[in-house]
Amino acid sequence: MDKIPILRMGRFLLVTIQVDLYDRLALTLEADLIQAVQKHNARGVLIDISAVSIVDSFMGRIIGNIASMSKILDAETVVVGMQPAVAITLIELGLPLKGVHTALDMEKGMDLLRSMMDTTDNDEDEDAIADDFITE
Amino acid sequence: MDKIPILRMGRFLLVTIQVDLYDRLALTLEADLIQAVQKHNARGVLIDISAVSIVDSFMGRIIGNIASMSKILDAETVVVGMQPAVAITLIELGLPLKGVHTALDMEKGMDLLRSMMDTTDNDEDEDAIADDFITE
Numbered sequence: 001m002d003k004i005p006i007l008r009m010g011r012f013l014l015v016t017i018q019v020d021l022y023d024r025l026a027l028t029l030e031a032d033l034i035q036a037v038q039k040h041n042a043r044g045v046l047i048d049i050s051a052v053s054i055v056d057s058f059m060g061r062i063i064g065n066i067a068s069m070s071k072i073l074d075a076e077t078v079v080v081g082m083q084p085a086v087a088i089t090l091i092e093l094g095l096p097l098k099g100v101h102t103a104l105d106m107e108k109g110m111d112l113l114r115s116m117m118d119t120t121d122n123d124e125d126e127d128a129i130a131d132d133f134i135t136e
Numbered sequence: 137m138d139k140i141p142i143l144r145m146g147r148f149l150l151v152t153i154q155v156d157l158y159d160r161l162a163l164t165l166e167a168d169l170i171q172a173v174q175k176h177n178a179r180g181v182l183i184d185i186s187a188v189s190i191v192d193s194f195m196g197r198i199i200g201n202i203a204s205m206s207k208i209l210d211a212e213t214v215v216v217g218m219q220p221a222v223a224i225t226l227i228e229l230g231l232p233l234k235g236v237h238t239a240l241d242m243e244k245g246m247d248l249l250r251s252m253m254d255t256t257d258n259d260e261d262e263d264a265i266a267d268d269f270i271t272e
Binding site for chain 2: 003004005007008009010014016018019048050051081105106107110
């Protein structure tokens with residue numbers, strides 16, 4: 001199986017990483033995910049890494065890349081289910097996953113994404129109100 | 137990685153199958169899933185097999201088992217994302233996946249589960265109304 005499936009749930013995309021991300025698989029995932037964000041007009045990407053017990057700098061970089069690319073397309077990335085050992089390794093490797101939000105589990109991750117969307121939507125509403133005000 | 141992660145979303149559980157289900161992995165998945173159904177009081181199990189391109193009688197049986205076990209614990213199982221080739225193979229193998237609901241993708245699967253829950257809940261409501269009626 002040479003592809004990691006991307007599941008769509010409303011305006012969120014969900015990816016579960018269960019296998020070692022070797023080069024080609026990681027690049028395919030990056031490309032597929034960014035295309036899916038654009039195609040489905042997604043606002044959030046959830047990456048579940050609860051099955052990942054060993055992390056290296058390559059995987060850390062891939063996750064960081066996905067987050068940065070999604071951000072440009074206006075989608076936030078949340079990594080969920082990180083095992084304590086993985087968190088320890090990431091910090092020891094000097095990879096604090098900047099720009100990536102994290103949550104303890106899938107449900108908390110979705111809540112986080114929803115709260116971020118609400119904030120953005122409110123901002124937009126405020127802008128809309130401001131616009132109306134100017135028009136008047 | 138010797139475990140397939142089970143993700144909880146409200147009262148549904150989600151499993152994405154990305155690797156070949158050999159004996160031990162399949163049995164672990166069965167056991168974990170049934171325990172999760174009981175622990176989280178889940179009403180539905182979604183199994184995404186969009187990454188599965190080859191299916192054999194063993195995998196067909198495992199999915200059937202999970203559905204039957206979940207059913208006893210009052211949870212419905214929906215298999216989503218089946219590739220056309222897999223559907224062809226299953227029928228040719230004589231495995232029509234009885235007792236397993238299917239849906240084209242994750243979103244349709246969740247809609248199906250929700251509609252099944254609504255039906256059950258309505259039945260319960262009707263029972264409740266009937267009880268009220270008797271009480272009066």
